[in-house]
Amino acid sequence: MAAFSWSAFIFAYLINFVQVLGEWNTEDYLKREHTLVKPYQGSGASMPLWDFVGSTLVTNSYVRLTSDHQSRQGGIWNTQPCHIKNWELHVQFKVHGSGKNLFGDGFAIWYTRDRNQLGPVFGNRDFYTGLAIFLDTYANQNGPHNHEHPYISAMVNNGSLHYDHDRDGTHTMVSGCEAKFRNKDYDTFVAIRYQDNELKVSLDVDGKNAWKECFSVHGVKLPLGYFFGATAATGELADNHDIISMKVYQLDTNAPAKYEPAAYSGLPSADSMEAPREHISDEKRGAGLSGWKLLAVIILAIIGLGVCAIVGFIIFNKNQDYSRKRFY
Numbered sequence: 001m002a003a004f005s006w007s008a009f010i011f012a013y014l015i016n017f018v019q020v021l022g023e024w025n026t027e028d029y030l031k032r033e034h035t036l037v038k039p040y041q042g043s044g045a046s047m048p049l050w051d052f053v054g055s056t057l058v059t060n061s062y063v064r065l066t067s068d069h070q071s072r073q074g075g076i077w078n079t080q081p082c083h084i085k086n087w088e089l090h091v092q093f094k095v096h097g098s099g100k101n102l103f104g105d106g107f108a109i110w111y112t113r114d115r116n117q118l119g120p121v122f123g124n125r126d127f128y129t130g131l132a133i134f135l136d137t138y139a140n141q142n143g144p145h146n147h148e149h150p151y152i153s154a155m156v157n158n159g160s161l162h163y164d165h166d167r168d169g170t171h172t173m174v175s176g177c178e179a180k181f182r183n184k185d186y187d188t189f190v191a192i193r194y195q196d197n198e199l200k201v202s203l204d205v206d207g208k209n210a211w212k213e214c215f216s217v218h219g220v221k222l223p224l225g226y227f228f229g230a231t232a233a234t235g236e237l238a239d240n241h242d243i244i245s246m247k248v249y250q251l252d253t254n255a256p257a258k259y260e261p262a263a264y265s266g267l268p269s270a271d272s273m274e275a276p277r278e279h280i281s282d283e284k285r286g287a288g289l290s291g292w293k294l295l296a297v298i299i300l301a302i303i304g305l306g307v308c309a310i311v312g313f314i315i316f317n318k319n320q321d322y323s324r325k326r327f328y
Contacts, residue, residue, distance in 0.1 A: 031087075033080045034228055034248035036063070052076045053116050054123065054231075062242040065107060065123065065232035068097040073123040075231035076243060077115040083224045085263050086195040086251035091230065093190065095137060095150075095182045097239035103182070104138030106150070107232035107241040109192065115227045121163045123231030129159040130226050130268055133192055133201060134173075137182055138237055140166050148178045152190070152214055154199060156222075158267040174199070174273045175215035181205040182239070190214075195251050197221055197264075219271025221264045 112130030153176030
């Protein structure tokens with residue numbers, strides 16, 4: 001009986017082991033040429049496989065894209081183009097600062113054709129070509145399409161679209177979700193998965209050591225040969241934007257080998273996004289007056305009161321002269 005039990009146990013173990021081997025995807029592995037982990041190698045203004053621009057500071061514990069100071073822009077970019085059709089990028093980050101109610105602006109993770117170009121879109125150029133994942137901490141828009149912040153959204157650009165910062169990119173995003181990732185005492189992560197023309201973003205920002213889906217979008221087409229990067233910016237408001245690690249994993253396709261499509265070679269595209277809407281400035285949308293208009297009204301009112309006072313004084317003096325003349 002004992003021998004039979006051991007034989008059954010060994011047999012069950014071998015069956016389970018074979019099943020695990022069958023399910024294990026040998027294509028899911030770390031691509032070190034696109035990976036940034038501690039300890040960071042290099043010194044001064046150089047680091048193997050990575051370039052950093054702007055206000056970026058490399059320490060032993062993190063790569064700080066911006067410090068908690070106003071008007072900063074910084075970025076870090078992989079020097080090797082990615083030629084993987086299906087991939088997953090894990091980014092460990094930390095956004096923190098002294099601001100309690102007002103802070104900003106946020107940071108972005110990129111897969112783009114061009115790199116190392118500072119600009120107005122979270123520290124990167126506008127009219128970029130590629131994919132951007134925005135982790136936005138400040139709400140610029142207060143209209144009918146606003147949402148709670150911090151907010152994570154994705155935008156796919158073929159080089160012709162403008163990122164409307166005043167509207168938090170709501171005109172051009174493909175999807176997004178709210179996420180409270182700022183000033184956490186534990187590690188925070190975001191995972192960006194691109195597989196078989198599906199873009200999926202997941203988060204681990206609750207300290208539970210588990211991924212939670214933010215959004216998933218089908219019909220996203222990205223070509224090979226673009227670059228991974230991360231940038232951040234501060235304006236009148238500020239925060240520390242730190243990158244701790246960036247890890248790229250190669251994924252296998254879910255499609256059968258004979259049905260696997262060829263690599264996409266066109267411009268980045270997405271089958272769906274927010275419907276285009278005309279940009280309406282705050283002055284037209286709101287019933288109130290902007291600051292400079294209110295100042296102009298106050299100045300004109302003061303001038304008007306001054307003119308009335310002078311005219312009234314002249315009329316009063318003339319009446320006084322007329323009254324005095326009647327008594328003589």
